Amino acid sequence: MKAARVIYHLARADFLERVRRYSFLLTLGFAGLLASGVYRGQIVLTLGHYYGAPNSAWFGAFLAMVATTFLSIVGFYIVRNTIQHDQQTRVGQILAATPITNSAYAAGKTLSNFAVLASMVLILALGAAVLQLARGHGAIDLWQLLSPFVLVALPAMAVVAALAVLSETIPGLRGGLGNVLYFFFWNGLLVTAFTIPAFDFAGLSLYMQSMGDTLRKVDPSYVNSFTLQIGPDKVATRQFEWQGLHWNATMIGERLLWLGVAVILAWLAARLFDRFDPAKESARLRKTKLKAAPPDEAGVVRAAGPRTVVHLTSPASTGRGNFSELIRAELRLMLAGTSRWWYLVALVLWVASLATPLDVSRGLLAAVWIWPLLLWSKMGVREGYYATSALVFSSPSPLHRQLPALWLSGVIVALAAGSGVALRLVIASDLHGLATWLAGALFIPTFALALGVFSGTSKVFEALYTVWWYVGPGNHVPYIDFMGTVASSGRPGFYFVLTAALLLAAYAGRRARLAYA
Amino acid sequence: MQVEIAHLNKTYRGGVVALNDFSLQLRPGVLGLLGPNGAGKSTLMNILATVTRPTSGSVKWNGDEIANRPDALRQVLGYLPQDFGVYPNLNPVEFLNYLAAVKGISQPAARRRIDELLDLVNLTDARKRPLGGFSGGMRQRVGIAQALLNDPQLLIVDEPTAGLDPEERVRFRNLLSELSGERIVVLSTHIVSDVEATATSIALIAKGTLVIHANPEELLRKVEGKVWEWILPSMELNAARERYLISNTLHRSDGVHARVVSFSMPPGAAPLPASLEDAYLYCLSNHQTGTAAS
Numbered sequence: 112m113k114a115a116r117v118i119y120h121l122a123r124a125d126f127l128e129r130v131r132r133y134s135f136l137l138t139l140g141f142a143g144l145l146a147s148g149v150y151r152g153q154i155v156l157t158l159g160h161y162y163g164a165p166n167s168a169w170f171g172a173f174l175a176m177v178a179t180t181f182l183s184i185v186g187f188y189i190v191r192n193t194i195q196h197d198q199q200t201r202v203g204q205i206l207a208a209t210p211i212t213n214s215a216y217a218a219g220k221t222l223s224n225f226a227v228l229a230s231m232v233l234i235l236a237l238g239a240a241v242l243q244l245a246r247g248h249g250a251i252d253l254w255q256l257l258s259p260f261v262l263v264a265l266p267a268m269a270v271v272a273a274l275a276v277l278s279e280t281i282p283g284l285r286g287g288l289g290n291v292l293y294f295f296f297w298n299g300l301l302v303t304a305f306t307i308p309a310f311d312f313a314g315l316s317l318y319m320q321s322m323g324d325t326l327r328k329v330d331p332s333y334v335n336s337f338t339l340q341i342g343p344d345k346v347a348t349r350q351f352e353w354q355g356l357h358w359n360a361t362m363i364g365e366r367l368l369w370l371g372v373a374v375i376l377a378w379l380a381a382r383l384f385d386r387f388d389p390a391k392e393s394a395r396l397r398k399t400k401l402k403a404a405p406p407d408e409a410g411v412v413r414a415a416g417p418r419t420v421v422h423l424t425s426p427a428s429t430g431r432g433n434f435s436e437l438i439r440a441e442l443r444l445m446l447a448g449t450s451r452w453w454y455l456v457a458l459v460l461w462v463a464s465l466a467t468p469l470d471v472s473r474g475l476l477a478a479v480w481i482w483p484l485l486l487w488s489k490m491g492v493r494e495g496y497y498a499t500s501a502l503v504f505s506s507p508s509p510l511h512r513q514l515p516a517l518w519l520s521g522v523i524v525a526l527a528a529g530s531g532v533a534l535r536l537v538i539a540s541d542l543h544g545l546a547t548w549l550a551g552a553l554f555i556p557t558f559a560l561a562l563g564v565f566s567g568t569s570k571v572f573e574a575l576y577t578v579w580w581y582v583g584p585g586n587h588v589p590y591i592d593f594m595g596t597v598a599s600s601g602r603p604g605f606y607f608v609l610t611a612a613l614l615l616a617a618y619a620g621r622r623a624r625l626a627y628a
Numbered sequence: 629m630q631v632e633i634a635h636l637n638k639t640y641r642g643g644v645v646a647l648n649d650f651s652l653q654l655r656p657g658v659l660g661l662l663g664p665n666g667a668g669k670s671t672l673m674n675i676l677a678t679v680t681r682p683t684s685g686s687v688k689w690n691g692d693e694i695a696n697r698p699d700a701l702r703q704v705l706g707y708l709p710q711d712f713g714v715y716p717n718l719n720p721v722e723f724l725n726y727l728a729a730v731k732g733i734s735q736p737a738a739r740r741r742i743d744e745l746l747d748l749v750n751l752t753d754a755r756k757r758p759l760g761g762f763s764g765g766m767r768q769r770v771g772i773a774q775a776l777l778n779d780p781q782l783l784i785v786d787e788p789t790a791g792l793d794p795e796e797r798v799r800f801r802n803l804l805s806e807l808s809g810e811r812i813v814v815l816s817t818h819i820v821s822d823v824e825a826t827a828t829s830i831a832l833i834a835k836g837t838l839v840i841h842a843n844p845e846e847l848l849r850k851v852e853g854k855v856w857e858w859i860l861p862s863m864e865l866n867a868a869r870e871r872y873l874i875s876n877t878l879h880r881s882d883g884v885h886a887r888v889v890s891f892s893m894p895p896g897a898a899p900l901p902a903s904l905e906d907a908y909l910y911c912l913s914n915h916q917t918g919t920a921a922s
Contacts, residue, residue, distance in 0.1 A: 423745070
């Protein structure tokens with residue numbers, strides 16, 4: 112009873128803290144956007160040439176699947192900061208000194224995550240009801256409308272909520288790497304669900320099976336073609352009537368099993384949770400501490416005896432200074448803490464892109480320019496994250512010196528990492544390829560900077576860039592492939608313009624952040 | 629060299645008034661800005677440091693409105709905010725080098741200055757250790773060093789001695805006194821002893837308004853002949869608190885030695901020399917009640 116009360120209050124406080132942030136409205140807005148996307152036909156669910164008749168069962172299942180597919184990725188990034196928030200606000204240190212158990216802490220955080228995700232699911236459920244009232248035919252069937260949300264979407268959200276907590280407790284996954292890896296994990300899980308139904312946490316194969324069985328009775332030629340996509344569909348022109356899933360105890364049990372999975376994940380998170388122990392900080396810091404002179408018990412290196420004030424030399428010049436020195440300083444800051452392994456992999460990629468045939472080298476650019484992702488993702492975010500904004504923004508010309516220097520340091524990383532490919536393009540006299548390469552090198556850090564300045568978090572770039580990278584360069588889709596990973600997919604002109612627009616946006620965003628530009 | 633603050637107002641979203649028609653003129657020397665928590669000290673510091681824009685009013689540096697020419701002030705500004713962070717993967721030298729570049733200090737000059745500053749704040753031995761492993765006091769000393777990087781003409785330090793051990797606190801006070809000759813130092817704190825040791829003038833701020841701006845002697849004169857030592861049984865202390873402004877108490881074998889600030893002498897009390905803390909409490913109490921202390 113006492114543990115339940117502790118978990119409840121922990122989850123409640125965490126949830127209220129999030130709900131009262133402006134960003135929570137954006138979170139709900141995103142769910143509303145998804146619902147309106149379905150309403151306006153920009154998100155479609157089709158089975159080959161067929162789409163479902165507009166009834167409660169179809170709208171309920173459709174929007175529940177929208178929740179399990181889109182919210183399971185975006186929602187993860189939204190809720191994945193609850194432990195980090197406690198760390199940053201130093202509330203964690205207070206909690207660590209209380210009798211709260213790790214299990215209660217992980218359970219409370221999972222519940223809070225779940226409550227946020229459930230709020231978004233609720234918006235989609237309301238959207239389904241609105242769709243049924245506005246577009247549907249026949250009477251509203253509350254069970255068929257709402258059961259997909261209760262039995263499919265919510266258990267899936269519970270898994271996402273627990274995964275988010277777990278990823279915050281695993282050393283190495285707490286930062287941007289966890290954001291990137293989750294995208295591939297999520298992608299793999301959705302794909303696997305169609306072949307191994309046991310992995311179907313999103314309920315996609317469940318609906319594909321049921322809808323397919325109904326459709327085959329109307330059109331025996333139908334083969335399993337099941338698509339949930341963003342963007343209008345022109346292939347599906349025929350309608351079929353689907354009356355919904357007939358839930359039995361086994362099906363309900365299978366869905367509720369995902370709640371059990373969430374509990375196991377939360378339990379695992381509790382086992383791995385370091386309870387904000389500063390002694391478990393990064394290995395590099397620990398190692399350096401051991402090498403340094405032993406501090407006294409207060410951690411203070413004391414003066415050996417009475418001291419006199421040291422004479423200070425006035426620096427020769429202040430103010431504008433040397434801009435190249437500022438760029439070097441930003442670059443050093445960007446690369447600070449980067450391990451030798453990182454440089455080694457970057458070097459291997461660089462050599463590989465130089466030594467391979469042009470077509471292969473071009474393709475390698477995708478790997479070359481995903482590798483520094485976590486360096487770029489801190490652009491525009493670092494001052495807020497580390498609370499140094501008052502120091503940096505009270506210095507001369509933060510808008511006209513520091514921001515350009517920061518941007519250029521990001522560009523230098525892109526140019527340096529991709530220079531192997533550039534050399535190949537120069538050797539091949541491929542001017543269009545070179546222009547595409549340059550556009551990509553300018554676009555990536557600018558995209559990072561703009562998102563960092565506006566969102567104040569590295570997560571947005573980490574998530575969006577990973578998705579964009581996968582869809583565009585990963586699949587060589589023209590216009591979306593900003594790297595030009597194949598000769599035909601590059602659109603340098605478009606990305607030069609987009610880069611300029613993003614740069615202006617970053618400038619305007621930073622300008623708005625400063626009291627005086 | 630002067631800062632003119634005229635009719636400054638700052639109202640935060642939600643209608644919280646942090647500064648209300650605040651006016652003050654600053655000249656070379658150490659200004660101790662005293663006030664209780666939430667008085668508006670940090671807001672004033674942030675406005676002076678060009679980090680926050682006031683809702684209305686003006687701040688002029690040597691006659692120039694800082695809203696029009698913020699960089700004229702920033703080039704000669706050293707600022708130690710109350711809450712600030714560091715980049716945990718950098719060591720003090722790297723961090724100060726970065727901020728020197730941001731402040732536009734040339735690298736050779738910065739290098740020499742950083743060595744001197746690290747010596748000054750007693751961090752030379754820790755110069756190669758990542759800041760992520762520093763204690764609160766050590767970080768604070770890095771903050772002090774960064775504020776002095778550009779040899780500022782206007783040095784704004786907000787609660788600078790927070791987290792410092794007694795020895796470092798004394799060192800910092802001495803440093804402020806030494807620095808104050810040819811520059812304006814604004815020292816914001818609620819620790820009266822820090823101000824007592826260094827300030828050449830004191831501004832008392834409460835609820836966003838300026839209560840008084842005077843030099844320490846003038847402030848002390850306000851409570852001269854109004855401070856008493858009153859020895860009373862500990863049982864009677866609470867009743868005494870209701871009647872008198874008591875600035876300090878010490879339990880001794882003969883009872884509680886209460887330091888009373890009052891126009892009239894409590895029965896059996898003996899006069900004491902006034903301290904700045906007495907003056908601070910006296911002025912604050914007068915401001916809050918709108919009447920003179922009994």
